[in-house]
Amino acid sequence: MRYTCRVSAPCTNNDEYSIIKGDEENMETGKSYTLPKLPYGYKALAPYISEEQLTLHHLKHHQAYVTGANALLEKFDKARKDNADLDMKATLKELSFHIGGYQLHKKFFENLAPSGAGGGGVPKGELAKAIDAEFGKFDRFKKEFTQAASGVEGSGWAVLTYCMNTGRLLIMQLEKHNVNVIPGYRILMAVDVWEHAYYLDYKNDRAKFIEAFWNLVNWDEVNSRFVTHVKK
Numbered sequence: 001m002r003y004t005c006r007v008s009a010p011c012t013n014n015d016e017y018s019i020i021k022g023d024e025e026n027m028e029t030g031k032s033y034t035l036p037k038l039p040y041g042y043k044a045l046a047p048y049i050s051e052e053q054l055t056l057h058h059l060k061h062h063q064a065y066v067t068g069a070n071a072l073l074e075k076f077d078k079a080r081k082d083n084a085d086l087d088m089k090a091t092l093k094e095l096s097f098h099i100g101g102y103q104l105h106k107k108f109f110e111n112l113a114p115s116g117a118g119g120g121g122v123p124k125g126e127l128a129k130a131i132d133a134e135f136g137k138f139d140r141f142k143k144e145f146t147q148a149a150s151g152v153e154g155s156g157w158a159v160l161t162y163c164m165n166t167g168r169l170l171i172m173q174l175e176k177h178n179v180n181v182i183p184g185y186r187i188l189m190a191v192d193v194w195e196h197a198y199y200l201d202y203k204n205d206r207a208k209f210i211e212a213f214w215n216l217v218n219w220d221e222v223n224s225r226f227v228t229h230v231k232k
């Protein structure tokens with residue numbers, strides 16, 4: 001059974017390419033990207049994600065996508081100024097990789113919260129109703145999402161999305177940050193299953209990290225993304 005949009009306007013696919021472009025409320029205000037601050041301290045997610053793991057992930061890996069995206073934007077600026085040609089195929093692929101990495105890490109870190117202080121438990125509000133409508137019950141959703149995250153080939157993500165055309169929640173696997181992306185599906189929740197997200201804490205045991213992830217999900221944030229998105 002699908003979730004019914006409780007808004008006066010019909011559901012339309014008005015956020016095409018939102019995965020790469022990002023949400024309007026998250027748009028950078030300047031002409032380049034900056035590393036977003038975490039909404040909690042580096043020790044706050046322990047023991048599920050250690051201080052060392054989180055610090056490395058945020059300050060090194062997330063920062064690397066910020067740096068990479070900005071370098072490519074500068075490359076475009078320079079080429080346009082010099083009226084020089086770029087290898088568009090290669091450059092745009094690289095740009096989508098870095099902007100995808102930037103956006104997905106922002107979503108991921110913001111959909112976590114310290115366990116027992118906003119993180120973990122079960123979904124609430126409209127999101128809980130939509131999950132029940134789509135998956136029958138939360139446990140079924142949790143099982144499917146866990147299987148999706150476990151089965152990502154190589155490096156990538158599992159994300160919960162919502163289709164404005166059908167009014168249905170949808171789970172997607174994203175390889176790397178940008179391969180196999182279906183345009184137009186806004187991300188409601190993300191889990192990073194690149195090894196750099198968990199290797200210090202869990203070595204190669206991705207399943208254990210995904211198990212830990214469920215203790216950190218900030219369901220208020222995910223519900224808020226869902227309600228905001230559906231009402232647009």
Ligand SMILES: [Fe+2]
Pocket residue numbers: 057061105192194196197
């Ligand atoms: Fe990551």
